[in-house]
Amino acid sequence: MTTPSPLLDIHVRHKSFAGQEVLHDIRLQLHGGECVTLVGASGCGKSTLLRIASGLDRDYAGKVRLDGQPLSGPTRDIRFVFQEPRLFPWLTVAGNVGFDAGGVVDASRVAALLDEVGLPGLGGRLPKELSGGQAQRVAIARGLFVQPRVLLLDEPFSAVDAFTRLKLQELLLRVARAHRVAVLMVTHDIDEAVYLGDRVVVFEANPGRIFPPIAVPLAQPRDRDGAAVGEVIASVRHALEQAHAL
Ligand SMILES: Nc1ncnc2c1ncn2[C@@H]1O[C@H](COP(=O)(O)OP(=O)(O)O)[C@@H](O)[C@H]1O
Ligand SMILES: [Mg+2]
Structure with a gap:
């Protein structure tokens, strides 16, 4: 379900660390109620992008807007869930x-x-x-x-066992719907990206850039093992190969 104007509008022209460009011309929009997942090789800039989207990192060229208003720092409207619970x-x-x-x-x-x-x-x-x-x-x-209106999650289920991970995926879908919160989530698990995402964004590295998002035109609940999910997984894997991430 999308709204005409994005809830979160991310535009990073450049982001560098010590003169090294790590993100280049990234435009990504998140609409109300949507779940967008990000996949890409380690070190391609996913966590950096999420920190920028949260308002925690303001040292970049570009702009992040929340509901049309430029983001000037951390806000209650955007919350972060890290890989480790912290x-x-x-x-x-x-x-x-x-x-x-x-x-x-x-x-x-x-x-x-x-x-x-x-x-x-x-x-x-x-x-x-x-x-x-x-x-x-x-x-x-x-x-x-x-x-919050947006939940950012950075590989939140990476440290748990496979069985717990499936249960946490269901939990995330359930609470995101119940609280009407939009989700932007980094994962290194392609199946998870497709199972949860309304769109999947594939990253290319050095510097980090993104491919046009891959839509997952399947209603929830989805059949993890179904042919439709499998087709999208194959498209994402193909994009990751093109991005030299696999
Ligand atoms: N605080 C930092 N200082 C210097 N380099 C950094 C810093 N944070 C990340 N980097 C570098 O930026 C690149 C992207 O990192 P990161 O966003 O953590 O990637 P990912 O989350 O995709 O694995 C990597 O090369 C990493 O070494
Ligand atoms: Mg990371």
Whole structure:
């Protein structure tokens, strides 16, 4: 489902580190309610692009607009979920979920979110008492707590086992829909990119550039093993070969 004007409009003309260009002329738009996935070889600039999209990195030539307004720094409307959960070890699960809200945290809202991410009643635990998958569920709940409009995820399921990963994919689809949050997600898993994405963006490296997004014209829920998903996976793999990523 798309709207006429993009929710997030990313244009990076150049991004360099120490004189080395790592991103070149990237234009990417994210519409309300959409899930866009990014794939590409390691080091091609995916994380750098996500940091720029979040407002964390402003040292680049170009512009990011949220709802037409230039982004001037981090905002509650855009939240980031990293590969590792990055929970505060001294805070409880509930404390971590409500952390970004600051001040007084509505305990019933925290509890409802924990229910939603499949961790009912675990608000009193410390991060060290969680499995990797549970910790990432907390990170997702924390990302949603401030009711952002965009969730950026950087290889969020890379550190969990394959079975947990499938469950977290379903969780992400469910909460993104329920909270009407648009998703921009980096993954190195082609199947995951196609299963979750409405569009898949393939990166080319040195400097990082993107191919025109590959549409995934399939309604959710999708059949992971179906021929239609398989066809798109083949297109993405082909694009990655053209991008010399495989
Ligand atoms: N803070 C930094 N300082 C210098 N170089 C960096 C920094 N962050 C990333 N890079 C370099 O920029 C390129 C892109 O990195 P990154 O965005 O992390 O790639 P990806 O997420 O696709 O693996 C890499 O060559 C990396 O070494
Ligand atoms: Mg990265």
